[in-house]
Amino acid sequence: MPETQTVRRVAIVGGNRIPFARSNGPYAQASNSDMLAAALDGLIDRFDLEGKKLGEVAAGAVLKHARDFNMVREVVLGSRLDKATPAVDLQQACGTGLQATIYIANKIALGQIDVGIAGGVDTTSDAPIAIGEKLRKKLMAVNRAKGNGDRVKALLQIRPGDISIEAPKNGEPRTGLSMGEHQAITAKEWGITREAQDELTVASHQHLAAAYDRGFFDDLITPFEGLERDQNLRPDSSLEKLAKLKPVFGGPDGTMTAGNSTPLSDGASTVLLASEEYAKANGLPVLAYFTDAQTEAVGYVKGEEGLLMAPAYAVPKLLDRHGLTFDDFDLFEIHEAFAAQVLSTLKAWEDPTFNKVKLGRDTPLGPIDRSKLNVNGGSLAAAHPFAATGGRIVASLAKALDEKGGGRGLISICAAGGIGVVAIVER
Amino acid sequence: MPDLYQQFTTSFVGRQLAPRLGLPQPPILERYRPGQRTVEGAVLVGAAPGGRLVPQLAKVLKDAEAEVWTAEGELREAAGEAGLSPKIFSVNGDGSSAAGDQRFKALVFDATGISDAESLKALHAFFHPVARKLRPSGRVIVLGTPPEDLDGAARVAQRALEGFVRSTGKEFGKGSTSNLVYVGQGAEDQIESTLRFFLSPKSAFVSGQVTRIGKGGAVPAVDWEHPLKGKVALVTGASRGIGEAIAETLARDGAHVVGLDIEPLADDLNRVMERIGGSSLTFDVTEDDAPQKLVAQLKAEHGGVDVVVHNAGITRDKRLANMKPETWDQVIAVNLIAPERITAELLKQDALHRGGRIVGVSSIAGIAGNNGQTNYATSKAGVIGFVDALEDEIAAAGATINAVAPGFIETQMTAAIPIGIREAGRRLSSLGQGGQPVDVAETIAWFASAGSGGVNGNVVRVCGQGLIGA
Incomplete structure (x- = not known):
């Protein structure tokens, strides 16, 4: 590295996404590539990127077909960007979108590129289904066989019982528990009540509906397949309605329902990032700056910590690096994978015992001002197409800070595998 | 291991039948x-x-x-x-x-x-x-x-x-x-x-x-996987039954076990000691010079002893009306006098190490009494008195003395009891079953643990909260 290397400020120029749809809904026929292409196309229009060569496009999908190994590059090749724009597929479960943003931002900060796009896409309607492991191994043996005789012999090894399919599982490989079941354990361990979860859910729907009504998303979303708003949004959601739902995780006495958990969904998002010089030279707006980020992980396999609790560790680390406290933030974007996840994390930050024992802090990070939390709605209302969530949050937070005329925002996203990705955005 | 009745109630058929017939369903204990x-x-x-x-x-x-x-x-x-x-x-x-x-x-x-x-x-x-x-x-x-x-x-x-x-x-x-x-x-x-x-x-x-x-002095650092590491433990009557389980458990916890039994059981004893890497001693503890010789040998071969479990015991059941004086004497001699004399000799020859542990084996019969066991129940109640009497003196020597009082434990001895009484003994308890020899052994291992300096003068029943003697 040359000694003159400096770190540049990274501007968030804007974003574009397609409305998020419920699984097997309007986007049932759309592939990941189709959706990412649609979101990218809107971004190209919005910022006049047609024919331009960008530094890099980074995006990813959690559920991806094997044939889509170079999905993002293929999407770029099919887009109106200059064909010489490189691209990369990244994947970090639900942290994918934010991690792609960190990847592009870091390259811009280091001067390796001047402009780039981060994004993410996921479909649960067009999920990759593989053939069963026994059949696959035997077919591979057929493939290896030399000569027709051996090939037939190998084929004859296949038994009816070998024929099966493997669908992707929404579960942790090492525990066999789904994410919801894991979070149900954490919710119990933190004493999170059903009422508190339902209240957070209602707020999410109300905030998202209000944001749509005042036109907040007009320059953040392009309609797709006839959908103009997030399909999961229930503007009339209420505590009474949510109270009627049966628990889906944590057994019959559980507190987590289909209402206060995010549904399976489809969608895509993109964010345009650039150096300040590039933005100025190209007449692009700067909504906010992507300041810094932190990725942490926790052990959860033996119950050492909750699967989705890594952000509780990542945030203090990031804040300490900048000498910041919660009072220094104007907005908080905590990804609502489950209402209980947000509430467990908030409770941990307020809890003197957790702070002392797990974080080594004598004074708790403290509560956050709830009126600053997910002010334009969260994943509970918008839904959560895994890799698309990060881009949705980064673009929405940047715009919200721009609207306020300045301020500082915190992003916190939990992910499978005990991972947490958090970031600071400032204006 | 579950007894026959438990095997039935936990089988497919038994699981269906037992609740319908209102039969007790004793759980399999962890x-x-x-x-x-x-x-x-x-x-x-x-x-x-x-x-x-x-x-x-x-x-x-x-x-x-x-x-x-x-x-x-x-x-x-x-x-x-x-x-x-x-x-x-x-x-x-x-x-x-x-x-x-x-x-x-x-x-x-x-x-x-x-x-x-x-x-x-x-x-x-x-x-x-x-x-x-x-x-x-x-x-x-x-x-x-x-x-x-x-x-x-x-x-x-x-x-x-x-x-x-x-x-x-x-x-x-x-x-x-x-x-x-x-x-x-x-x-x-x-x-x-x-x-x-x-x-x-x-x-x-x-x-x-x-x-x-109670107060037990400074608590040493204990390796909880092997709380008896480096300790020498004497177990009397170690050739079979509960004694064998005690020897195995103390060896598992890291002790070098010196197993003691009478000459006729030497083969059984040697087999057990070989398996657990212990040493064998054959003595008749009721002989006059046995305590003195035993303690001298412990000092010579092991430099003394840390844990002494007075497990050797016999029954000679007879209604009092039919009991001969020799029958009475034999039981009292083995079950009560031998522990007293051995303990006295250990203290006299200063063979019990600091942090030593004396453990007596009483019995539910010593608490509740038993038809046909006047001699046995007297000896086992005497073991409780033995703990009470020595509690302060032993504590002053930086050691402890405690006793277990087993209830119905599945051994050769209890297998010989007539089925009606045997079933009553098993089921009339909170846990609805007999205990295993290892349950007695684990309790003794707790008394014996290097960390149990504050546990002194206790008599703890190992009885599944049996109703008898409660």
């Missing part, structure tokens, strides 16, 4: 496997306001890597001081809890703060919401202050804890046990070995018991 954690599963901790044991309790649970739960508030923060970050168990006004179907492996309550009868309701407040949330082979442990150390209302209230613990032992079922531990003032640092024992599957057949912990 037993300790080397390498497992002290307590595998959630431990809910509570305390009456003003309790003095929470810091020590939290420290033990942290060292034991237990999954701890508490209510929010002072108790949880106190646990935080000890480096624990307990999970939160909060009860709503209507008795429900955000923890939903969460179940607990152990419920531990520090009742030392209970100072009068009125404040006993802290027991109800803690246990009521979780009375149906104890997992199979669960543990209830209540910690109190010895009533005899207190006066007035506090003394009354602390004595009252016994009734509660004995009742939860009968009520909670599913192989759970319930025990009361009285911790003397200033003995807070002595609780670890006892807590670990009652939390773990090692105490599978010990229920409804009251243990007292």
Whole structure:
């Protein structure tokens, strides 16, 4: 590295996404590539990127077909960007979108590129289904066989019982528990009540509906397949309605329902990032700056910590690096994978015992001002197409800070595998 | 190993039939496997306001890597001081809890703060919401202050804890046990070995018991996988049955076991000692010069002894009307006089190391009496007297003396009992079954542990809270 290397400020120029749809809904026929292409196309229009060569496009999908190994590059090749724009597929479960943003931002900060796009896409309607492991191994043996005789012999090894399919599982490989079941354990361990979860859910729907009504998303979303708003949004959601739902995780006495958990969904998002010089030279707006980020992980396999609790560790680390406290933030974007996840994390930050024992802090990070939390709605209302969530949050937070005329925002996203990705955005 | 009736009630057919016929369904008890954690599963901790044991309790649970739960508030923060970050168990006004179907492996309550009868309701407040949330082979442990150390209302209230613990032992079922531990003032640092024992599957057949912990000097660092590492343990009657299990268990815990038995059983004894890497001694403990020779040999070959388990015992059952004086004498000589004389000789020759442990083996017969066992019951009640009589002298020597009182234990001896009496002995207990020799051995290993310096003068029944003698 040359000694003159400096770190540049990274501007968030804007974003574009397609409305998020419920699984097997309007986007049932759309592939990941189709959706990412649609979101990218809107971004190209919005910022006049047609024919331009960008530094890099980074995006990813959690559920991806094997044939889509170079999905993002293929999407770029099919887009109106200059064909010489490189691209990369990244994947970090639900942290994918934010991690792609960190990847592009870091390259811009280091001067390796001047402009780039981060994004993410996921479909649960067009999920990759593989053939069963026994059949696959035997077919591979057929493939290896030399000569027709051996090939037939190998084929004859296949038994009816070998024929099966493997669908992707929404579960942790090492525990066999789904994410919801894991979070149900954490919710119990933190004493999170059903009422508190339902209240957070209602707020999410109300905030998202209000944001749509005042036109907040007009320059953040392009309609797709006839959908103009997030399909999961229930503007009339209420505590009474949510109270009627049966628990889906944590057994019959559980507190987590289909209402206060995010549904399976489809969608895509993109964010345009650039150096300040590039933005100025190209007449692009700067909504906010992507300041810094932190990725942490926790052990959860033996119950050492909750699967989705890594952000509780990542945030203090990031804040300490900048000498910041919660009072220094104007907005908080905590990804609502489950209402209980947000509430467990908030409770941990307020809890003197957790702070002392797990974080080594004598004074708790403290509560956050709830009126600053997910002010334009969260994943509970918008839904959560895994890799698309990060881009949705980064673009929405940047715009919200721009609207306020300045301020500082915190992003916190939990992910499978005990991972947490958090970031600071400032204006 | 489950007995025949248990094998039936846990079989497919038995599982269907037993509840319909109203037959008892004795649970299969969890037993300790080397390498497992002290307590595998959630431990809910509570305390009456003003309790003095929470810091020590939290420290033990942290060292034991237990999954701890508490209510929010002072108790949880106190646990935080000890480096624990307990999970939160909060009860709503209507008795429900955000923890939903969460179940607990152990419920531990520090009742030392209970100072009068009125404040006993802290027991109800803690246990009521979780009375149906104890997992199979669960543990209830209540910690109190010895009533005899207190006066007035506090003394009354602390004595009252016994009734509660004995009742939860009968009520909670599913192989759970319930025990009361009285911790003397200033003995807070002595609780670890006892807590670990009652939390773990090692105490599978010990229920409804009251243990007292007193000051026991500085607590050494204990390797809880091998709490007898480097110790020499004498086990009398070690060739078979309970004695064999004791020898095996003490060897598992790291002791070099010196097994003793009579000449005719030498082959059995040698086999056991070979298996566990111990040494054999053949003596008839009732012979006049046996104690002196035995102790001299222990000093010569092992430099003395750390643990002595007076397990050798015989029965010669006869109704008193038919009993000859020799029959009476034989039983008293082996069961009571031999332990007394050997112990006296150990002290005389200064062969018991500092931190030594003397363990007597009493019997439920010594507590409740038994038809046809006047001689045996007298000897076994005498073992309790032996503990009482030596308690202070042994403590002064920096050692401890305690006894176990086995109830119905599945051995060759109990297999010979007629079926009617045998079944009554098995089923008429909170756990609805007989115990295994290893259950007695584990209890002895707890007394013998290097960490049990504060456990002195106790007689603990290993009886599954049998109704007989209760």
